[in-house]
Amino acid sequence: MIITEQKPMEEVQEMIAPYDKLFIVGCGTCSTSCQTGGEDEVKEMTEKLGDRVVGWAMVEDPCDLRLDRRDLKAYKEQIADSDAILVMACGAGVQTVGEYSKKIVLPALNTLFIGETERLGKFHDMCKACGDCILDETGGICPLTRCAKGLLNGPCGGQVKGKCEVGDYENECAWVQIYDRLKEQDRLDLFTVFRPPRDFSKKTLKMHHYF
Amino acid sequence: MVKMADKRPAYSQLVKDIRAGKFVLTGELEPEKVTCLEEILVSARAMKPYVVAANVTDNPLAYAYMNSLVPSWLVQKEVGLETVYQMTVRDRNRLALTSDILAASYLGIKNILAISGDHTVLGDNKGAVSVYDLDSAQFVYMLHKMIDEGVDVAGNEIHGNVDINVGIAANPNADPLMPEVLKVGRKTKIGADFIQTQTMFDIDKTKEFLKEAEKYKCPTLIGVFPLKSYGIADFFDRFIPGVSVPTELLTSMKKAKKEPDKEKRKQLYDEVNLEFFRPFIKEIHKTTSAAGIHVMAVMYERIFEPLLEAL
Ligand code: SF4
Numbered sequence A: 001m002i003i004t005e006q007k008p009m010e011e012v013q014e015m016i017a018p019y020d021k022l023f024i025v026g027c028g029t030c031s032t033s034c035q036t037g038g039e040d041e042v043k044e045m046t047e048k049l050g051d052r053v054v055g056w057a058m059v060e061d062p063c064d065l066r067l068d069r070r071d072l073k074a075y076k077e078q079i080a081d082s083d084a085i086l087v088m089a090c091g092a093g094v095q096t097v098g099e100y101s102k103k104i105v106l107p108a109l110n111t112l113f114i115g116e117t118e119r120l121g122k123f124h125d126m127c128k129a130c131g132d133c134i135l136d137e138t139g140g141i142c143p144l145t146r147c148a149k150g151l152l153n154g155p156c157g158g159q160v161k162g163k164c165e166v167g168d169y170e171n172e173c174a175w176v177q178i179y180d181r182l183k184e185q186d187r188l189d190l191f192t193v194f195r196p197p198r199d200f201s202k203k204t205l206k207m208h209h210y211f
Numbered sequence B: 001m002v003k004m005a006d007k008r009p010a011y012s013q014l015v016k017d018i019r020a021g022k023f024v025l026t027g028e029l030e031p032e033k034v035t036c037l038e039e040i041l042v043s044a045r046a047m048k049p050y051v052v053a054a055n056v057t058d059n060p061l062a063y064a065y066m067n068s069l070v071p072s073w074l075v076q077k078e079v080g081l082e083t084v085y086q087m088t089v090r091d092r093n094r095l096a097l098t099s100d101i102l103a104a105s106y107l108g109i110k111n112i113l114a115i116s117g118d119h120t121v122l123g124d125n126k127g128a129v130s131v132y133d134l135d136s137a138q139f140v141y142m143l144h145k146m147i148d149e150g151v152d153v154a155g156n157e158i159h160g161n162v163d164i165n166v167g168i169a170a171n172p173n174a175d176p177l178m179p180e181v182l183k184v185g186r187k188t189k190i191g192a193d194f195i196q197t198q199t200m201f202d203i204d205k206t207k208e209f210l211k212e213a214e215k216y217k218c219p220t221l222i223g224v225f226p227l228k229s230y231g232i233a234d235f236f237d238r239f240i241p242g243v244s245v246p247t248e249l250l251t252s253m254k255k256a257k258k259e260p261d262k263e264k265r266k267q268l269y270d271e272v273n274l275e276f277f278r279p280f281i282k283e284i285h286k287t288t289s290a291a292g293i294h295v296m297a298v299m300y301e302r303i304f305e306p307l308l309e310a311l
């Protein structure tokens, strides 16, 4: 899931200051699960902003252009009447709503990462969408994301009792986790494999995918 | 499958001495946030009689200092002391690394120590991006391509030779140790000529690492860090990732700190250091397979003579 957090209200206030009439869009998928842009949060925001809100709507997936068309159809006039749309979704959602409406779009959330939900309110950064997944080689643990240096041939010398030098030794060292997992699975030969430099051009050159 | 480096020639005096079976000593120089290198030259001259080469650090602890290539070159030129040009992969992508290796070749640098570098969040420009386009193993691979095959890491031909020996770092303090040992093994197979370890205070850990890493047959210099003052000892203990100073040593240093007379205090500090490190170094020399000692006595060159006379 795409994990988001709400921006501090002062930041939102500052962002919307130039606009008198706002339309709010919430997200029925990830941001609902994160409790950052679901129906409850959209209603809460509407209350906080009072008269300036000319309308609001939930889109099942604001990052899906087809669903923006479907779910925002009934609000065309309100959207047209607004000065800007405050989108309570991830960055992809904000941009897609912008594509659809051609209005000024404002992000109410910060997009954090593609992550695991342990329980409500407890999320873990898991994937950077690197475009060339190697989880088969690393015991199902992503070093690009979970190692603070994104090393492909770790660990660095900075781990202490399996904790990472980055973040006051609170986070696990991903490379010690990889070692432990591979050892458990009797696949330590994978740990000793050298991974040559990555080809970062692949991802840079391919921003649009047509299957 | 990546072709691993065959044993490359000894380009540097450091590697020549190692291969000749000498017990080698290296020192350390740390250019800081300065625009003058006089202090570095003074330190280099002071350690020259005792060491075969001196490492020049590259933005240690992610503090933004003078680049290490210029002092590496200057010390060789002005002092006649060979240097080990330390290069982290934290601040440069593969283009910048390539450029600096080519420049280092031109300037007659004979050793590069290829390291990850501490993360930027530990440093004095915490908001900076940590590059890590390559990790340190991939950097060793790049060096192997440039030195042994005459091409850059993408395979483009280099005009001229890169005659440099490659060192890597290891941290025998690592706990758990095995991931560290296997990582070192991975790197030695790609093309490392020597290892310099993180600072060691624990003889058992040192021996355990040497035993585990023996199978990789890569000459290893054990790092020691004589503590010039209690302040340094305390800083080291608290802020250097993966290193802790033994309590007795810290306590003795703290006691020495209380001496009000500056000269006497210096003497006390020296005594504490010699009492701890002399037997430590001696034991490494006499009872282990270590190839030498890397003495990180930064701005504490007066300790070299009494420290090493036991060897
Ligand atoms: S390797 Fe890591 S960042 Fe890349 S796709 Fe797999 S999980 Fe995501």
Ligand code: SF4
Pocket: A146, A147, A148, A149, A150, A151, A154, A155, A156, A157, A158, A159, A160, A163, A164, A165, A166, A172, A173, A174, A175, A176
């Ligand atoms: S301590 Fe582990 S997780 Fe942290 S940067 Fe080093 S290898 Fe990566």
